Amino acid sequence: MKAVHFTCSILFLLLFNNCKKEGIRKESQYVFVKPFCSIVTVGGVVGITEKCFSTGDTITGYQKEEGKIIIRIAEHSYRNERPQSSMNYQEFLDIPLDYLKVLKN
Numbered sequence: 145m146k147a148v149h150f151t152c153s154i155l156f157l158l159l160f161n162n163c164k165k166e167g168i169r170k171e172s173q174y175v176f177v178k179p180f181c182s183i184v185t186v187g188g189v190v191g192i193t194e195k196c197f198s199t200g201d202t203i204t205g206y207q208k209e210e211g212k213i214i215i216r217i218a219e220h221s222y223r224n225e226r227p228q229s230s231m232n233y234q235e236f237l238d239i240p241l242d243y244l245k246v247l248k249n
Contacts, residue, residue: 173247174213176201180243184217187233195237202247205239212238 181196195217197203205215217237224232 171204171206172213173202173204174244175247176203176243177245178243180239182237182239184237185232185234187223187231191230197243203239203244208238211241213241213244214238 176197176199179196179198181194183192184195185191186193203215205213208214214236216235218233218235220235224235226232
């Protein structure tokens with residue numbers, strides 16, 4: 145019985161230790177210092193479109209990885225919770241920090 149408890153304890157600790165700590169993402173405001181365009185998935189018949197930002201546009205996002213931030217370009221809906229189909233659309237967009245300057249943290 146002690147061996148079962150010991151094994152369960154070890155498994156619990158391993159699972160707990162392997163959980164990624166997302167925590168609260170700190171959002172910051174950014175301003176574009178040069179124009180940026182990207183192709184995004186809009187779903188439906190249209191499929192894709194170009195999303196562009198001009199110099200001086202401000203956005204709110206958080207740093208996803210070194211040198212990139214992620215911003216929300218569309219609200220989440222039931223359509224994106226269903227299995228992958230042509231009706232799904234893109235909710236987030238990665239933008240290189242080369243195009244941005246931090247306004248406030």
